[in-house]
Structure formats: structure tokens, C-alpha cells
Amino acid sequence: MQAGDGRPSYDELAALVVEQARVIGELRAENDRLRVENERLSGRVAELERRLGRNSGNSSLPPSADTFTRPEKKPGGQSRRRRGGQPGSAGGGLAMVDRPDTVDDHLPESCTGCGAGPGLADSTGYERRQVWDIPLVTVTVTEHRAHRCRCACGTTTRAAMPATVAGSPTSYGPNLRALAAYLLVFQHIPVERTAQLITDLTGANVSTGWVSGVLGQAAEAVADSLKLIRALLTLGHVLHADETTTRIGSGRRWLHVACTERLTLLGLGPRSREGANALGVLPEFRGVVVHDSLALYDGYPDARHQLCGAHLIRELTAAAEDHPDERWPLQVRWALAELSRPRRPPSRGWLTLRRNGRWSTWSPSTTGWRSGCRCIRVPRAVNRARPATCWSACATAALTCCASPTFRAWCPSPITPASARCGRSRPR
Incomplete structure (x- = not known):
């Protein structure tokens, strides 16, 4: 009911106050919700910016992961030295040798005076230049014949094949197997490209299956050396332990490492304590192990721990x-x-x-x-x-x-x- 002068009545004002209080309460609740959401989103943006700013200089990411940001390089001071080799340095140029492997003598085709053909005995001096090159690499086939010989006593004796010769009628030799293992393990060249590279360089048409089998043969050959390396690492005073990723085929695998200044042992395994134990070093290690504080290293209480x-x-x-x-x-x-x-x-x-x-x-x-x-x-x-x-x-x-x-x-x-x-x- 309104008053006679057109002003709202007490009941209308009370209802308006109640409605405004309800609206204010809803707005406050909405404001609180938006404030919480804003804080959450601000924290998420800050975290994303922090992750985006990570590179090899402020995190454990490798340099190959520096996609968006790179570590800042401090500007070096102005140096008074000129660029290139400095006076008194040994240098790294290609020097001439006193005794070359081969010598090619080049004589004039004819005398410019009378037209006669000079010989080597007519030489009064020469200018020399040396060319460093490698011989043309091509596969050679060697046939091994194990003869059977009959003695005067009537006994026939058969010679044994060399230990480096396989039991099959044809096989690849130790030099070719060593080259394949070197390209696979040390140079990290994939199996298919290793086979193609060997075929292009040597002419030996090796298959990818043979290249893959070389790894197992190489592992058997270095088994005793791995036992020695594992024992020396276990008995050492200081050991560095770490893990990184590597790609095998289309998948990603974890590679564990235990190393010192002179010895390094690598092994594939999951990123867990079981994977680290597979190296056979940390469970029995009693010295100082340096690592990146990953949780799996807490499972070795007998060793002393130091952060990298x-x-x-x-x-x-x-x-x-x-x-x-x-x-x-x-x-x-x-x-x-x-x-x-x-x-x-x-x-x-x-x-x-x-x-x-x-x-x-x-x-x-x-x-x-x-x-x-x-x-x-x-x-x-x-x-x-x-x-x-x-x-x-x-x-x-x-x-x-x-x-x-x-x-x-x-x-x-x-x-x-x-x-x-x-x-x-x-x-x-």
C-alpha cells in the first residue's frame, strides 16, 4: 500500500530492502567465486609461464628441448686479442710429413727449348705438395680352405678353421662386424641407416637383420669387461648416477647411467628403483653417490648422498x-x-x-x-x-x-x- 503522497509504504520499503539484501548476497557470493577462480587461473597462468620459460640453463631439460626460450648468455668483455690463432700457439693445421707413404713424380712432357723429353735424372729440383686421402674402401672376399692331409702312416688329419670364421659357408668378417657395432653404439645411427651406410661405403649388401644381430655378438664379447667396470664402480669412493631418455624405434625408453671420471655404465630400464638396480651398482655401493634428488635414490640408505x-x-x-x-x-x-x-x-x-x-x-x-x-x-x-x-x-x-x-x-x-x-x- 502506498501513502497518500505517492511515496512507497513501509511494507514496500521492507520488501525492497529484503530483495536488495538478497541481490547483494548473490553478488557477494558471485564475487567470492570469481575471486577464487581468478586466483586459480592466475596461478595456472604463472605455472604455465614458468614451464614455458624453462630451458637447459634453469632446469634439467637437455639443450635439444630449448624450443621457446634459450639460456641467456652473458655478454663477454671486450678482448684485445684478434680472432683466429694467437701468436705462439701450436695450431691445428695440416702439416707436411717427412716420409710420405707414396711419392708421385711429375716430369715435364717436353723441353720448352728443344722439345726433348727430360727424365728423372735431369731433375734439378722440385716443388712438393702433399695430399691426405683414404684408400677406396671395398669389400674383399677371402676363402678359407681347411685341408685334409694324409700322412705316410696312413692317418688323415683335418685342419681346423680359424676362430674368427663362422660355421656357415659364407659370413661377414670381424672388421665389418666391428664397423657395424661402432656405428650403432657409438655413433647412434639407426639399424636401417647403418645397413645402408655399410652398403654404400664398402659394397657389402648387409641386411638389417644382420646389423641387429651384431649387437648381441658385441655384448657377448664385452661381457667380462662389463663385469670389471661394474665392480670398479661399486668399489669407488664417488659415483654419479642419473637417468635420461632415448628413443628405440617409435617408443621412448629410459637409460640409467652410473659413472666416474673414467668409467661409464649404461643400461635400459624403467624409471624406478628396479631400473636403477638393473645396473648392478647402487645396491652394493657404499661411497658418495651424486644425483639429482630423484625419489628413487632414497632407497639406498647405505650410501652417502650428495646433490649434483x-x-x-x-x-x-x-x-x-x-x-x-x-x-x-x-x-x-x-x-x-x-x-x-x-x-x-x-x-x-x-x-x-x-x-x-x-x-x-x-x-x-x-x-x-x-x-x-x-x-x-x-x-x-x-x-x-x-x-x-x-x-x-x-x-x-x-x-x-x-x-x-x-x-x-x-x-x-x-x-x-x-x-x-x-x-x-x-x-x-
Whole structure:
């Protein structure tokens, strides 16, 4: 009911207030829903941008996966040296030899004065040039005949075939088999292309089935060597373990590796602890194993574990790119790179201190590592497939929080100040 002056009545105003309250409630609920959806989409966009920005310089991706972004190359300083070989360098040009394999003498066809044909005895000097080349490679067929000989005593004795000759009437020799194994294993040439390459170069019309069978023969030949390599790796003090992908046919397979500076053992297997165990090294290894903190390596408690420095550098690079306002990634990365260099004798910037009756050497890189690790702060918004791998590892090595003034003068990046941001708890 309306009042006499045309204004709405109390009941109409009350109904309007109730309706407006309902609409406001719906709008607030819609606003809350949109805010949550916006946060979710913003996080997803940030994660996609983070993944899109990954390359071989800030992640474990190989250089062949640098499709959209490539690692930034720092501009090098202006060098005063000219391009090319420098004065005093040994050089890598093709030098002449004193004793060539063959010599071809070229004489003039006729004398330009009288027209007579000169001989080699008439030579008064020569100009020499050497050509390095390979002989024409072509397959040769060798027939082996094992004779039966009858002695004067009446006994007939038969000669044995060489061990390198197969039991079939015809076969390919050891040199051709070695070439096929080299092209397959070392050069990673597919089976079909290996067969075509051997046919084109040597004239031997080998089949893809024969090329595939060479791998099994080669594996039998190096079986004892593999046992020795496996034993030496197991007894070593430091071992690097890793895994990567390779293509076999149209499928992708995982390739596990255990290696040192001089020995390398590769093996196909699933990306699991069973695949790593198939190499026969890690289950019995008792030294220091260096890896990329993949979960499968946690199943070897008898070994001492160390995170790969190259992976830490890439993780710190990614942290610096994801959080440009944070200073600790640059500080820890610089300190880690300095600590990875060969140990230098005490010099400028090094101090020898006496603690608890023992002398110890102090360096700015050690202080930078410790102080940077204790200042680690990972925002809660970070959404990573492997949460805080390098940050947790760095924090366990931290001993102090404050960066000294001496280190500020050495470090090329700003130092994270000791403040409330430098929490002493483990990173989130």
C-alpha cells in the first residue's frame, strides 16, 4: 500500500530492502567465486609461464628441448686479442710429413727449348705438395680352405678353421662386424641407416637383420669387461648416477647411467628403483653417490648422498627468475660456483682463524653460502612439481644468518640483509 503522497509504504520499503539484501548476497557470493577462480587461473597462468620459460640453463631439460626460450648468455668483455690463432700457439693445421707413404713424380712432357723429353735424372729440383686421402674402401672376399692331409702312416688329419670364421659357408668378417657395432653404439645411427651406410661405403649388401644381430655378438664379447667396470664402480669412493631418455624405434625408453671420471655404465630400464638396480651398482655401493634428488635414490640408505652441483645451479637460476625480488638465489649460486672451483691457497680475502684449538680457513664464498642459505624464503604461492629441492638442501648446510661486510665487498650481487625475512626455520 502506498501513502497518500505517492511515496512507497513501509511494507514496500521492507520488501525492497529484503530483495536488495538478497541481490547483494548473490553478488557477494558471485564475487567470492570469481575471486577464487581468478586466483586459480592466475596461478595456472604463472605455472604455465614458468614451464614455458624453462630451458637447459634453469632446469634439467637437455639443450635439444630449448624450443621457446634459450639460456641467456652473458655478454663477454671486450678482448684485445684478434680472432683466429694467437701468436705462439701450436695450431691445428695440416702439416707436411717427412716420409710420405707414396711419392708421385711429375716430369715435364717436353723441353720448352728443344722439345726433348727430360727424365728423372735431369731433375734439378722440385716443388712438393702433399695430399691426405683414404684408400677406396671395398669389400674383399677371402676363402678359407681347411685341408685334409694324409700322412705316410696312413692317418688323415683335418685342419681346423680359424676362430674368427663362422660355421656357415659364407659370413661377414670381424672388421665389418666391428664397423657395424661402432656405428650403432657409438655413433647412434639407426639399424636401417647403418645397413645402408655399410652398403654404400664398402659394397657389402648387409641386411638389417644382420646389423641387429651384431649387437648381441658385441655384448657377448664385452661381457667380462662389463663385469670389471661394474665392480670398479661399486668399489669407488664417488659415483654419479642419473637417468635420461632415448628413443628405440617409435617408443621412448629410459637409460640409467652410473659413472666416474673414467668409467661409464649404461643400461635400459624403467624409471624406478628396479631400473636403477638393473645396473648392478647402487645396491652394493657404499661411497658418495651424486644425483639429482630423484625419489628413487632414497632407497639406498647405505650410501652417502650428495646433490649434483649443476642441478643446484639450475634450480637457483630458476628461483632467481621466478622471484626477482629475492636476493638469496644469486648469493647462494655465486657462493656455490666459487666453492666448486679448485681450492686456492690463502690469499687476499682469506683469513686463518683458530677455533677450539684448531686452525680453519675462512673465505667469503663459504660465508656467502651459509648466510644465503639461512636467508632462504620461498613464497607460499610457489607451485612446483618437486617442492623446494635445492632450498631444503641449502638450508641443511646453513650455519649463520648474517652476511659480513667483507663478503659484501666480494659478492657481485646484493646481499640479503639479516632481518625478519631470514627465518631460521626450514623453508616452506
